[in-house]
Amino acid sequence: MIGDRPLVQVAQRAIDLERAAAFYAELLDVPVAASFDPPGLAFLVLGDTRLLLDRGAPSALLYLAVDDLDGRVARLRASGVEIVSEPRTIFEHDDDALGPAGTSERMAFLRDSEGNTIALVEHRPR
Structure with a gap:
């Protein structure tokens, strides 16, 4: 299986x-x-x-879990990483079907050192 x-x-x-x-x-x-x-x-x-x-x-478009999305994006920006899309709420999880119930799923998109777009994802309690 x-x-x-x-x-x-x-x-x-x-x-x-x-x-x-x-x-x-x-x-x-x-x-x-x-x-x-x-x-x-x-x-x-x-x-x-x-x-x-x-x-x-x-x-590949990778979605990578992080804690403190805003802080991580600020540190990356300060080190010269291109931020494609600022942190924002993508979805509110009312149940556990696609993420922890009672959380907001937040994402930011950036370019890695090779020009690939990647996403950082945080589940923040509402």
Whole structure:
């Protein structure tokens, strides 16, 4: 049965592997678990899921959970990261179908070091 199994890995395009690995390690506050160059791969472990930075991968739209969305966006902006869309409420969760009941789902979109658009997501109690 696949439906209750966790997502194992997701790949993101990394034109400059070292730069991308440093960006995501800082953004997510996790170390690079492994890097292989050649062929141009770096891995970060996010819970049950590996983030694979890959020179040969297409761009993916990643939605990454963070605490303190406003503070995170302010720090990223101060470090020169392009903010595509400011933090805002996307959805109010009345039940647990798509997120924790009683929370507001807030998102901001930004460009990573490789030009990929990524989203930061926060569930804030209402």
